Structures are given as structure tokens and as C-alpha cells.
Amino acid sequence: MSDIERDVHAVARRAKDAAVDLAPLSRAVKDAALLAMAEALVKQVDEIVAANAEDITRARESGAAEAMIDRLALTPRRIEAIADAVRAIAELPDPVGEVVRGRTLPNGLELRQIRVPLGVIGIIYEGRPNVTVDAAALCLKSGNAALLRGSSSAYASNTAIVRVLREALEGTGVPVDAVQLVPGTGRDSAQALMRARGLVDVLIPRGGGSLIQTVVRESTVPVIETGEGNCHVYVDEAADLGKAVAIAVNSKTHRCSTCNTAETLLVHSAIADRFLPAVLAELKDLGVTVHGDERTRSYDADVVPATEDDWATEYLSLDLAVKVVDSLDEAVDHIRRYSTAHTEAIVTDSQSAARRFVERVDSTAVMVNASTRFTDGGEFGFGAEIGISTQKLHARGPMGLPEMTSTKYVITGDGHVR
Amino acid sequence: MSDIERDVHAVARRAKDAAVDLAPLSRAVKDAALLAMAEALVKQVDEIVAANAEDITRARESGAAEAMIDRLALTPRRIEAIADAVRAIAELPDPVGEVVRGRTLPNGLELRQIRVPLGVIGIIYEGRPNVTVDAAALCLKSGNAALLRGSSSAYASNTAIVRVLREALEGTGVPVDAVQLVPGTGRDSAQALMRARGLVDVLIPRGGGSLIQTVVRESTVPVIETGEGNCHVYVDEAADLGKAVAIAVNSKTHRCSTCNTAETLLVHSAIADRFLPAVLAELKDLGVTVHGDERTRSYDADVVPATEDDWATEYLSLDLAVKVVDSLDEAVDHIRRYSTAHTEAIVTDSQSAARRFVERVDSTAVMVNASTRFTDGGEFGFGAEIGISTQKLHARGPMGLPEMTSTKYVITGDGHVR
Numbered sequence: 001m002s003d004i005e006r007d008v009h010a011v012a013r014r015a016k017d018a019a020v021d022l023a024p025l026s027r028a029v030k031d032a033a034l035l036a037m038a039e040a041l042v043k044q045v046d047e048i049v050a051a052n053a054e055d056i057t058r059a060r061e062s063g064a065a066e067a068m069i070d071r072l073a074l075t076p077r078r079i080e081a082i083a084d085a086v087r088a089i090a091e092l093p094d095p096v097g098e099v100v101r102g103r104t105l106p107n108g109l110e111l112r113q114i115r116v117p118l119g120v121i122g123i124i125y126e127g128r129p130n131v132t133v134d135a136a137a138l139c140l141k142s143g144n145a146a147l148l149r150g151s152s153s154a155y156a157s158n159t160a161i162v163r164v165l166r167e168a169l170e171g172t173g174v175p176v177d178a179v180q181l182v183p184g185t186g187r188d189s190a191q192a193l194m195r196a197r198g199l200v201d202v203l204i205p206r207g208g209g210s211l212i213q214t215v216v217r218e219s220t221v222p223v224i225e226t227g228e229g230n231c232h233v234y235v236d237e238a239a240d241l242g243k244a245v246a247i248a249v250n251s252k253t254h255r256c257s258t259c260n261t262a263e264t265l266l267v268h269s270a271i272a273d274r275f276l277p278a279v280l281a282e283l284k285d286l287g288v289t290v291h292g293d294e295r296t297r298s299y300d301a302d303v304v305p306a307t308e309d310d311w312a313t314e315y316l317s318l319d320l321a322v323k324v325v326d327s328l329d330e331a332v333d334h335i336r337r338y339s340t341a342h343t344e345a346i347v348t349d350s351q352s353a354a355r356r357f358v359e360r361v362d363s364t365a366v367m368v369n370a371s372t373r374f375t376d377g378g379e380f381g382f383g384a385e386i387g388i389s390t391q392k393l394h395a396r397g398p399m400g401l402p403e404m405t406s407t408k409y410v411i412t413g414d415g416h417v418r
Numbered sequence: 419m420s421d422i423e424r425d426v427h428a429v430a431r432r433a434k435d436a437a438v439d440l441a442p443l444s445r446a447v448k449d450a451a452l453l454a455m456a457e458a459l460v461k462q463v464d465e466i467v468a469a470n471a472e473d474i475t476r477a478r479e480s481g482a483a484e485a486m487i488d489r490l491a492l493t494p495r496r497i498e499a500i501a502d503a504v505r506a507i508a509e510l511p512d513p514v515g516e517v518v519r520g521r522t523l524p525n526g527l528e529l530r531q532i533r534v535p536l537g538v539i540g541i542i543y544e545g546r547p548n549v550t551v552d553a554a555a556l557c558l559k560s561g562n563a564a565l566l567r568g569s570s571s572a573y574a575s576n577t578a579i580v581r582v583l584r585e586a587l588e589g590t591g592v593p594v595d596a597v598q599l600v601p602g603t604g605r606d607s608a609q610a611l612m613r614a615r616g617l618v619d620v621l622i623p624r625g626g627g628s629l630i631q632t633v634v635r636e637s638t639v640p641v642i643e644t645g646e647g648n649c650h651v652y653v654d655e656a657a658d659l660g661k662a663v664a665i666a667v668n669s670k671t672h673r674c675s676t677c678n679t680a681e682t683l684l685v686h687s688a689i690a691d692r693f694l695p696a697v698l699a700e701l702k703d704l705g706v707t708v709h710g711d712e713r714t715r716s717y718d719a720d721v722v723p724a725t726e727d728d729w730a731t732e733y734l735s736l737d738l739a740v741k742v743v744d745s746l747d748e749a750v751d752h753i754r755r756y757s758t759a760h761t762e763a764i765v766t767d768s769q770s771a772a773r774r775f776v777e778r779v780d781s782t783a784v785m786v787n788a789s790t791r792f793t794d795g796g797e798f799g800f801g802a803e804i805g806i807s808t809q810k811l812h813a814r815g816p817m818g819l820p821e822m823t824s825t826k827y828v829i830t831g832d833g834h835v836r
Contacts, residue, residue, distance in 0.1 A: 370831030
């Protein structure tokens with residue numbers, strides 16, 4: 001075992017011990033600790049901004065793009081907003097202790113299935129240091145110990161933030177080791193975390209596709225896969241034209257760097273003559289580059305020929321693949337082949353078309369006459385989300401606090417034997 | 419890719435296609451198919467018994483123990499019982515389509531979280547050919563395609579059974595490929611199944627600890643870990659003596675080869691003088707070999723000295739490890755160290771002791787004044803179970819039909835955009 005592996009596992013073991021004391025804490029204790037964390041962030045803003053300045057200097061020296069530096073930068077105003085987000089998490093209901101199922105069995109045994117924390121949650125994430133606070137707060141509220149592994153570019157900021165958060169926990173009744181930064185900035189420290197099976201209960205990667213795929217491939221700790229979205233909008237022959245244009249345009253352009261942005265538009269051939277000229281014109285006005293099949297290109301000479309790659313690509317940019325299909329089933333087949341099963345939308349006025357699409361598209365979220373951009377914990381009313389799961393086990397879709405828990409059965413008898 | 423891998427993946431691909439058609443099937447269609455399966459098993463009993471005779475001959479030739487042959491053997495009466503179990507599954511409620519959560523969002527979007535099948539479920543199991551039918555029926559009822567990988571010792575029986583089940587599905591509206599046997603009997607065919615990521619949605623191993631650990635270690639397909647049980651009974655200082663003896667004895671001896679059998683008994687030192695002589699005598703009468711720590715051995719010269727291994731062993735036999743502890747917290751620490759987090763029981767009349775034990779023991783099921791033997795889908799009233807999950811993600815505890823599903827969000831709007 002290497003030094004870094006030993007260090008990471010020592011931190012994980014402390015998290016596991018902390019989790020034992022965290023699990024039975026009352027909501028009142030956890031909420032008071034969250035408010036103390038929020039207050040400490042605001043009070044110690046100078047310390048955090050100074051640490052952040054080190055990261056920014058290093059980023060500039062290594063020639064990072066301005067957009068990346070902006071994502072990294074912490075200002076007093078941004079820290080105030082981060083603290084407000086922690087206060088908002090304190091106001092959410094505590095998922096722990098909820099009786100999910102309960103009954104008295106015929107023999108008199110009282111059966112309860114009770115929501116409990118998962119235990120130790122490792123978060124591996126990129127870029128923004130606000131995730132450090134957000135993840136720590138969501139873990140604490142749901143009774144889990146957080147092991148935070150941010151990117152090396154934000155290491156000074158994350159170190160300062162975690163120090164402030166841990167100091168804030170002192171005397172609150174929440175164990176200080178409920179929030180820990182994983183030591184090290186190299187690949188080896190992330191790998192040690194991925195191999196801490198038995199110490200870490202679940203890993204949640206938050207970031208781009210390659211980060212997520214690396215964690216899924218290399219981790220022996222169970223992983224909740226998040227976020228990759230090759231999302232589709234299908235405009236059915238029975239679509240309302242105005243709604244179809246609005247939904248297609250919004251799904252692509254509202255905020256094109258997000259995982260719930262549409263990357264491919266499928267158009268039924270029976271409506272293509274009326275729909276495509278309108279939508280292509282509007283997309284062009286908004287600066288979207290359309291990659292189309294032959295039939296799409298016949299409507300606009302500016303459309304770039306689509307290759308096989310285009311159907312499979314999550315652009316996360318103002319690019320959109322467009323294809324004309326001859327039936328709803330052809331659209332469904334295309335989606336089943338290329339989608340990452342995040343979000344797909346149908347625009348139609350036909351009940352039977354909507355029903356068939358919903359039944360046969362096996363994605364995390366299926367929108368009927370609504371933009372793909374609505375797949376979001378905030379929009380769903382969850383109050384906060386740790387990510388959007390695109391896997392089928394455990395949690396599927398935006399993950400709020402209940403998705404950060406497990407359950408256990410408690411069975412109470414009076415000397416019952418079989 | 420080897421030939422066997424190609425064959426297994428071809429079968430998995432057919433299962434994936436079948437899953438698309440299975441998902442939207444109504445309960446009526448699925449139940450009718452289940453009843454047709456039950457009827458076919460009874461009608462074609464001769465064919466099945468003849469195939470089973472081949473397996474038994476082979477087992478005898480290879481010198482298998484009589485107990486193993488008995489587990490393998492199918493008689494007309496056993497097949498009738500297997501068919502009855504299928505009919506019972508048909509009577510259970512259909513989990514698919516249940517609206518788990520639903521609300522109208524402030525913007526008028528209608529949000530529903532709906533239970534859907536997982537898709538393709540692979541079952542890797544040992545011994546008894548009744549599991550072939552049971553797993554196929556549970557998968558079908560929950561809308562999943564089943565990929566069955568039984569042991570090589572039952573290959574002829576399983577082949578005959580699956581042929582009968584598939585013939586029964588013809589004309590029912592359920593795709594025949596909803597039930598498939600994984601080709602091959604070697605290790606390579608199981609390995610090919612474990613590597614069919616993207617084709618198989620989840621693998622459920624059913625069998626002994628070494629099978630389960632192999633699947634957990636080698637599979638790139640998500641696995642639901644089942645069944646290993648190093649279960650504990652803790653007799654608190656405030657226990658009722660009669661209940662404590664009954665629960666300890668029942669937890670060990672009621673059916674000692676099951677995963678919910680107690681393997682270690684922890685006794686508070688304050689009650690040891692009164693409790694241990696009584697329980698040790700009764701255990702001895704029932705043929706139990708006790709492996710005890712020094713203090714336990716002071717009560718009975720027949721107690722074998724316990725080694726470190728005894729605390730960690732799932733005996734699955736008439737052996738029991740016994741240890742005297744000086745506090746509830748010492749019992750909890752012992753359990754946290756050695757338990758497989760399946761089932762632990764406390765016997766106590768103290769509310770505060772019960773509460774502390776329940777809060778701090780992080781196991782799938784925690785019994786208060788009841789035998790560990792109650793952790794069971796049938797006892798819990800689930801009607802059927804595919805196994806007992808001892809992991810924290812997705813499903814924990816006995817897994818009934820709802821645990822064999824995922825969910826998806828369906829969001830209905832009227833041209834909604836952000």
C-alpha cells in the first residue's frame with residue numbers, strides 16, 4: 001500500500017467512525033451545525049478569498065482560460081451566496097428516520113422500514129469550489145460523512161473552506177470528521193478513494209463525461225453514475241407547430257452547457273415541411289450550428305452534413321444534430337440506440353403517440369410537450385440536488401436528500417420465535 | 419471476443435430487445451402468461467423428470483453427496499409445488515406503473531415518478547432447479563427479461579424447464595425471449611454474463627458466499643449483493659431470561675443452514691450467571707457445539723475455545739460462537755467489526771437499550787426481542803423474494819417485486835419552456 005493510499009484510507013476510516021455518531025443525530029443538531037457552517041463561511045471570507053487567490057495565480061501561470069478562472073474565483077458576494085445555499089439546505093426536511101413502510105405482521109411483530117444515512121459518501125468533482133460546501137452540507141443534512149475530492153486547481157480554496165467548515169462544527173455535537181478533504185491532488189489520491197471498498201459506502205462523481213467514466217470503470221466502491229446527457233427532442237407528426245419550435249429551441253439554447261440540453265432533434269417526415277424551415281431559421285438566429293441528415297439539409301444550405309458521430313455526441317455547445325424520421329417508432333429506435341438515457345422529449349397533441357413514446361423510451365425523464373431543460377432537482381421541487389443519476393439502480397433522475405439515504409428494517413417483538 | 423462470450427452476449431441482446439416489449443405489458447397479459455407457465459410445467463412433468471434423471475445420474479457418477487442429490491432431484495410432487503409457487507406470484511400485485519411520487523409543479527407541469535422494470539436481470543445461482551422457475555416468474559411479473567445461469571450440475575434440468583417455459587409463452591403476448599438460459603456450463607459463460615455491461619442491467623447472485631464474492635469482484639454489470647449472514651444475538655443485562663433463551667436457541671437452531679441464522683451470541687456480563695447455564699444446557703441438548711471465550715467456558719467444560727476466526731465465521735451449521743461483554747456498546751462494537759450487516763437481534767426490556775442498539779447497529783434488519791430468523795420476504799409479507807440484499811444501495815433486506823424495478827420521471831406540459 002502506497003503512502004497516499006494509507007493516508008486516504010486513514011481519512012476514510014475516520015469518516016466511517018464519524019458516520020456512527022452522525023446517524024442518530026437529531027435534525028435540530030444537524031441544522032444548527034449547518035447554520036454555524038454558513039456563518040463561519042461569511043465570517044472567514046478573507047481567509048477563503050486569500051486561499052482562492054493562490055489557486056487563481058497558479059491557474060493564470062499555467063495559462064488557464066478566462067472562463068475557467070471565472071469558475072474558480074470566489075468573491076465575498078459569491079461566498080455569501082454559497083452560505084445562503086447552506087441555510088436553504090438547513091430548511092429542508094430531514095430524510096433520516098422517515099418510516100418508509102410499516103405494518104404489524106399477523107404474528108404481532110411490528111415491522112418498520114426506516115430511512116437511514118448511507119454512511120460515508122465520497123464526492124469526486126471538478127472546478128468550482130462551491131461544490132465543496134454544497135456537497136458537505138447535503139451529506140451532513142442526510143446524516144452522511146463527506147469525503148471531498150475536488151480538483152487540484154482548487155486545492156488551496158478547498159483546503160481553506162474545509163478548515164472553516166470543520167472549525168464551525170466544533171461544539172455543535174456533529175463530529176468534526178463529518179467533513180473531510182481527501183489528501184493529495186494527484187490521480188493516485190482519487191484512485192485510493194475509488195479502492196476504499198468497505199470504508200466508503202458510495203462514490204458520486206460530479207463533472208464531465210470522462211471523469212464519470214473513469215470513476216465507473218476504476219472504482220470498487222459502488223458508484224452512482226451522474227449526468228451525461230445526450231438528450232433528444234422528437235417532434236411528432238401531430239405536434240403543435242408553435243409549441244414544437246419553442247420546445248426545440250429552448251431545449252437547445254436555454255443553457256447549452258448543461259446535461260439536460262437537447263443534442264439531437266428528430267422530426268417526423270409528415271411535419272418536416274412546415275416545422276423545419278421555421279425552427280432552422282430561429283436556431284440560425286440564435287447562433288446554433290445544425291448538423292443534419294440529407295433530408296434536413298434540403299431545407300437549408302447552411303446545415304452541415306451529420307456524421308455517425310453527431311448522433312452519439314453530447315455537444316454541450318450551440319450545435320444540434322437534426323434528423324427526419326418516418327415514424328414515432330423510428331424515433332424511439334434512434335433514441336434507444338444513441339441516447340444516454342437522461343432526458344427525451346416528445347412534442348405531440350396525440351394521446352396515443354405520447355403514451356407509446358413514454359412507454360417505450362427507457363430514459364430517466366420523459367417530457368411530453370415540455371423542454372428537456374426541466375430535468376433538475378430545483379425544478380422538480382427537491383430543494384437541492386447532489387447530481388442527476390442516469391443509472392437504474394438506487395436512484396434515477398435528480399437526487400435530493402432522500403436519494404442520499406438507505407433504509408433498514410427494525411422489527412419489534414415480545415419474545416417472538418419461529 | 420471468445421465464442422462463448424459472443425453466444426452469451428447474443429442471448430443478452432435478445433433479452434434487451436424483449437425487455438422493450440415487456441415493459442409496457444399489462445398485468446393481465448403477464449399473469450395469464452404465468453398461469454400458462456405453471457400449467458405447462460405440470461403437463462410436461464415427464465419431460466422435466468427425464469432430463470433431471472440425466473443430471474442425477476451424472477451427479478452420482480461424480481460421487482456427489484446424497485444431500486446434494488436430494489437438492490437436485492425433481493419429482494412430480496415437487497414440480498407441482500413449483501407450479502403452485504408460480505401461480506402465487508401471478509396473484510401478487512404488479513409493481514410496474516405504480517406512481518411513487520406525483521405532484522403538479524408551480525408552473526403547471528405534471529410530474530410523476532413511475533415504477534418501471536429494470537430491464538434485463540441476470541441471475542447466477544447454484545443447485546436447486548426450482549430457482550430457474552422462481553427467478554423466471556419473478557422477473558416476468560416485474561416486467562424484466564430473465565437471463566438464467568444455473569449450475570452445471572443442473573444443466574439438463576434447467577434446459578428442459580426453460581424450454582417448457584418458453585413454449586408456454588408462445589401466443590401469450592409476452593415475448594418468448596423474456597426467459598432465456600445462458601448458454602454454456604463453464605466458468606467462461608458466467609464471466610461473459612458478468613461482463614455484459616450495457617446489455618444486462620443488474621446481476622443477482624443467489625448462493626453461497628464464495629459465489630457472491632466472485633460476482634461482486636468480477637462483474638462490470640451492477641450487482642445486488644445477497645445473503646451472507648454472520649448474524650448476532652445480544653442478550654442485554656435487562657433481558658427477560660425466558661425470552662432470551664427462546665430467542666437465542668431459535669435464532670441458532672430453527673434452520674441452521676439459512677443466512678438469517680445467528681452465528682454469535684453476545685451476553686452482558688451482568689446477566690451471564692443467570693442466562694448462560696440455562697442457554698448452554700438447552701443448546702447442548704439440541705446438539706449445538708459452542709465456541710466460547712474464556713468467561714463463557716467457565717460455565718461449561720464442553721465449550722470449545724473460540725478463536726478470532728470464530729467471530730468472523732458464518733457457520734451455517736450447529737455451531738455457535740459465544741462471548742461475554744461488559745456493556746451494550748461493547749456488543750455494538752463487536753457487531754460492527756464482525757457482522758456482515760444482515761440481521762442482529764437484541765433481547766432487552768429496556769427502552770433506552772433497545773433504542774441505542776437500533777440506532778447504532780448498521781445492519782439490514784435489527785430485531786428487538788425477536789428471533790433473527792424473521793428476516794425473510796415471506797415473513798415480512800412480501801409474498802415472494804428474489805433474495806436478501808445486504809448492501810445499502812438500491813435495495814436493502816428481503817427483495818420483493820418492487821425491489822426488482824427502477825423508476826422514471828414522466829413530466830407532462832403544454833408547451834412549457836424555461
